[in-house]
Amino acid sequence: MFGVAAGFLAGVIFGTISGFVPGIHSNTVAGILAALSIPLVMVFGVEGVCVMIVSMMIVHTFVDILPSTFLGVPDPDTVLSVLPAHNLCLLGNGPEAVRVSALGSLWGFVFCLPLFALFMIVLPSVQGYVDWGIGLVILLAAGLLIVFSKAPVWSCAVFLVSGLLGIYAMRFSYFSFGVFGIGEILLPLLTGLFGIPILLTSMKSLVKPAEQTFTGLMVSQGAILKNGIKGAIAGAIVGWLPGFSSGTANALLAVRKSSDFEKIDPREYLISTSAANTANAVLGLAALYAVGRMRSGAMITLASFDLPSIYLLVLVAGVAALAGYSVTVYSSRLSRIFMRLNQRILSKIVLLFLISITVIICGPFGILILILATLVGMIPGMINIPRIFCMGAIMLPVMLFTLGILNF
Structure with a gap:
């Protein structure tokens, strides 16, 4: 038990550190833990290391909203949360964005249990x-996103180039x-x-974030529950099918509401995306x-050990969700410290990091x-289309692989 x-x-x-530091994903930390598996097992035992990986993974899905909100830098799970979260920060509502995201993750865990x-x-x-139809599902998903976009030709071009x-x-x-x-x-x-295109843009921008305040959540309890359920469903899709990101699944669910991705309510989108991230990790x-399917680097690392009882890991995930929620809400108070810093200098430091x-x-x-991706990532901002179509970098390779066209 010790x-x-x-x-x-x-x-x-570890989950708190990986969530706080921009550019570091829980999969990266899991890879480091795998490299150190022998001494870690000697100290913590096999069950202890497995518990470490699961708790780190869950906590990360809560805390990773912080760099997305205050710095505009994502990790692979928050790439599509950057725009709504960072925009709320520019309006002075950064602490609310963080708390809304934490609530979404917490409800995502609850709703993903069934x-x-x-x-x-x-x-x-x-x-x-x-299995044979996964590539077709991804093709359908990409087609829907492109057809319902406001600039289908450009959207298709960005999707293919990034792919x-x-x-x-x-x-x-x-x-x-x-x-x-x-x-x-x-x-x-x-x-x-x-990440880097947003940093480069922020260095040139004269827009200074407003003073960060928190006066309460500007979203109803009903909207929280509705988008928590929607995010859990999206997380189930992501947890089952390869090639999807949590943000892509949520964007597909939002297609019925609007053909313009940016018109989606930012708070509701944060809730559903955060719920999907946490549900995806649990599922x-x-x-x-x-x-026996491994959908993430953390799962690959976990599978390298003798797996403990599933009931133990689900219990650990639940306690980790409560810990992640507490850490994230408390950390939202750090917003004023972030905002006192020179944003251009901070962006340069983050870029160098x-x-x-x-x-x-x-x-x-x-x-x-990194250089090639940055050049491609600058295109959506130049032609005013959502960056969601850069997810072709993941969706297209996986689609072609599952259809048997490519082999990596």
């Missing part, structure tokens, strides 16, 4: 029938070699597509235990991908 308790505490700390049980019962018998870049990055990912061995190529790819456990972490984790090839 190893489990100590592992949980360490996981909460889906978790359903996954465990249904997936083993149906997974084989749907080709994603294919190139994944095809030669073995060149991504850094200090810790083979690096996660998604780090420079998604940082370049979604990834179900996919691992039910059908992202370049440095790319060199450390992914080496020279990571820098090449």
Whole structure:
């Protein structure tokens, strides 16, 4: 029990750090933990290390909204939350954006529990029938996003260009070699597509964020519950099918409401996206235990150990969700400290940090991908279309792989 308790505490700390630091994803931390597995098992035991990975993964889904809100820098799970969260911050509502996101993640965990049980019962018998159709589902999803966009031609072009870049990055990912061995190529790819363009824009912008205040949540309880359920469903889709991001699934659910992505209510979108992120992490456990599918780097690391009881890990995930909520809400009070800093200087520091972490984790090839991705990521802002279409970098390679056209 000491190893489990100590592992949980360490996981909460690691998840908080990975959430706070822009550009660092829980998959990256999981990879480092995998490299240190032998000494970690000696200290915490196998169950303790597994508990550490799960608690770290869950806490990260709560805390990662902070750099997205106050710095405009995403990790792979928050790439599409940057615009609404950062815009609320510019209006002085950054603390509210963080609290709304934390509520969404908490309700996402609650609503995903029935889906978790359903996954465990249904997936083993149906997974084989749907594997062949995953590529078609992704094709349909991409088609809907493009057709309902306000500039279909440009949207399709950005989707295809980013998709080709994603294919190139994944095809030669073995060149991504850094200090810790083979690096996660998604780090420079998604940082370049979604993070650095926002930093470069903020350096040129004369817009200064308003004074950050919190006077309450400007969203109804009914909207919180509705979007929490919607996000949990989106998280189930992401947890089951590869090639989707939580933001992409939520954008598809919003297509019925509006053909213009930016018209979606930012608070409701934050709730649904955050709920999807947390539900996706939890339901990834179900996919691992039910059908042996590993949907994230954290699950790959977890699967390298002798898996403990699923009931233990679900309990750990629940306690970690409460811990992540508490840490995130408390951290929202740091907004005034962020806003006192010179935003241009801060953006430059973050930019240098992202370049440095790319060199450390992914080496020279990571820098090449970072540069190419940044060039592609600047296009949506120049032609005024949503950055969601840059998700072609993930969706197109996975679609072609599942259809048997490409092999990585």
